Amino acid sequence: MELKLYDTLTKEKLPFRPLDPKNVRMYVCGPTVYDFAHIGNARPVIVFDVLFRLLRHIYGVDHVKYVRNITDVDDKINDRAARDFPGLPLSEAIRKVTEETEKQFHADVDALGCLRPTVEPRATEHIAEMRAIIEKLIAGGNAYVEQDHVLFNVASDPNYGKLARRSLDEMLAGARVDVAPYKHDAMDFVLWKPSKPGEPSWPSPGGITTQGRPGWHIECSAMAWKHLGEQFDIHGGGIDLVFPHHENELAQSCCAFHKDRMANVWMHNGFLQVEGEKMSKSLGNFVTIRELLTGWRGRSWPGDALRFAMMQTQYRSPIDWSLAACDNAFNTLKDFFSVAAPPSGEPPPSVIEALADDLNTPRVVAELHALRKQVRDPGDEAAVALGNALAFLGLDAARFAAWVAKADASAVSKAGNVDDLIADRAAARARKDFKESDRIRDELAARGIVLKDGKDADGKPVTTWEIAR
Numbered sequence: 001m002e003l004k005l006y007d008t009l010t011k012e013k014l015p016f017r018p019l020d021p022k023n024v025r026m027y028v029c030g031p032t033v034y035d036f037a038h039i040g041n042a043r044p045v046i047v048f049d050v051l052f053r054l055l056r057h058i059y060g061v062d063h064v065k066y067v068r069n070i071t072d073v074d075d076k077i078n079d080r081a082a083r084d085f086p087g088l089p090l091s092e093a094i095r096k097v098t099e100e101t102e103k104q105f106h107a108d109v110d111a112l113g114c115l116r117p118t119v120e121p122r123a124t125e126h127i128a129e130m131r132a133i134i135e136k137l138i139a140g141g142n143a144y145v146e147q148d149h150v151l152f153n154v155a156s157d158p159n160y161g162k163l164a165r166r167s168l169d170e171m172l173a174g175a176r177v178d179v180a181p182y183k184h185d186a187m188d189f190v191l192w193k194p195s196k197p198g199e200p201s202w203p204s205p206g207g208i209t210t211q212g213r214p215g216w217h218i219e220c221s222a223m224a225w226k227h228l229g230e231q232f233d234i235h236g237g238g239i240d241l242v243f244p245h246h247e248n249e250l251a252q253s254c255c256a257f258h259k260d261r262m263a264n265v266w267m268h269n270g271f272l273q274v275e276g277e278k279m280s281k282s283l284g285n286f287v288t289i290r291e292l293l294t295g296w297r298g299r300s301w302p303g304d305a306l307r308f309a310m311m312q313t314q315y316r317s318p319i320d321w322s323l324a325a326c327d328n329a330f331n332t333l334k335d336f337f338s339v340a341a342p343p344s345g346e347p348p349p350s351v352i353e354a355l356a357d358d359l360n361t362p363r364v365v366a367e368l369h370a371l372r373k374q375v376r377d378p379g380d381e382a383a384v385a386l387g388n389a390l391a392f393l394g395l396d397a398a399r400f401a402a403w404v405a406k407a408d409a410s411a412v413s414k415a416g417n418v419d420d421l422i423a424d425r426a427a428a429r430a431r432k433d434f435k436e437s438d439r440i441r442d443e444l445a446a447r448g449i450v451l452k453d454g455k456d457a458d459g460k461p462v463t464t465w466e467i468a469r
């Protein structure tokens with residue numbers, strides 16, 4: 001078995017050779033903590049969790065270091081803090097927003113079966129490293145100070161644009177790069193900028209006398225350097241991060257440390273889409289992980305089903321997100337868990353081989369179906385292999401069963417109330433108050449309960465209900 005991974009930089013699927021097999025190092029760009037994460041944001045978290053599990057399997061649990069940062073300094077955080085806590089000093093409000101959001105994020109991705117990374121550094125705890133890199137860049141002629149900003153001098157880096165494989169003109173057009181009076185060239189990007197009054201601020205690099213704050217890209221270069229060194233094995237994130245974020249990280253780190261590479265392999269997941277468009281906050285076509293877990297339009301799914309739905313597609317391809325896909329994943333997983341033996345050991349080699357082929361999860365899913373078909377008796381070889389495979393993939397029978405039990409209990413507790421509402425609706429219909437009877441039907445529909453009007457054995461009208469699934 002040889003692990004092969006597709007590298008965005010060389011555009012090739014190549015055998016993976018860690019710099020040090022005793023210390024395999026991966027960095028993945030994490031969330032900006034200002035609001036609930038949507039299910040599109042969950043995709044990189046799940047994809048790189050599967051890779052983390054595979055690397056631990058191949059190199060040993062103690063020989064893989066996975067760093068996923070938390071971006072806790074950002075305009076969106078400041079805006080949210082000012083809006084939600086207008087009475088508090090901004091710094092305190094920001095702390096409330098970031099702490100709360102970080103907790104929500106952890107609860108959500110735990111429910112999706114993702115292991116915690118080895119280190120989860122916060123940007124605001126790495127300002128010294130950011131300043132150090134910026135000083136190196138200034139000293140080497142790769143950055144300049146202008147009007148209390150520090151800018152990266154893109155023209156100083158002959159390799160700039162290699163990751164995104166775009167010409168300067170394309171990059172300028174594609175990124176809608178800001179033209180600003182402090183930029184010597186429109187392509188140059190911000191490493192450090194002045195803070196507005198009340199905003200988080202730190203002593204500035206480059207001899208700037210006023211306080212300031214870092215740009216976004218420098219955060220990741222600093223955290224990767226601190227926790228993984230000047231060069232490491234894998235850098236990951238969603239495909240939208242290739243340009244400008246990863247191109248800029250690469251430029252900063254390579255120029256600061258005089259290296260030709262930052263990571264040996266650059267990996268990017270495709271978009272999770274809704275009707276052909278990227279799911280995003282700005283388009284408003286998003287649903288949060290939390291809503292899917294706890295109730296969205298009267299429906300919800302266990303995290304394991306959402307995780308399994310994600311695995312039906314290879315990570316580089318776009319996923320079209322649909323409720324039908326969640327339902328299918330739920331039903332298949334329920335069936336798998338009903339016959340799988342409790343996990344007792346290593347996953348079957350066929351599963352590892354499929355994953356080693358650039359995380360070919362659709363092939364893994366096919367292997368699971370094949371194993372499922374072979375199960376004759378509980379505890380037979382296929383049932384054991386299936387149980388071990390599911391556990392290895394982070395799909396947890398106990399967590400799934402607990403979710404189902406809770407959902408059933410809540411359906412039962414709702415039932416009494418549903419019967420009352422049905423009686424109210426019958427009374428409304430009897431007095432020809434159809435506005436009220438429709439309102440009750442809609443209220444139940446919003447809770448995922450479908451009413452069926454029929455007649456009983458004596459021909460009297462009777463209404464039954466069922467959970468829409």
Ligand code: AMP
Pocket residue numbers: 029030031032040041042043044237238239240241269270271272273278279280
């Ligand atoms: P953001 O909060 O937008 O910086 O995104 C956090 C992570 O989620 C990044 O790795 C993004 O590339 C990724 N991401 C955001 N939206 C999507 C999406 N619709 N599909 C897949 N990945 C996404």
Ligand code: ZN
Pocket residue numbers: 028029030220245249
């Ligand atoms: Zn990053």
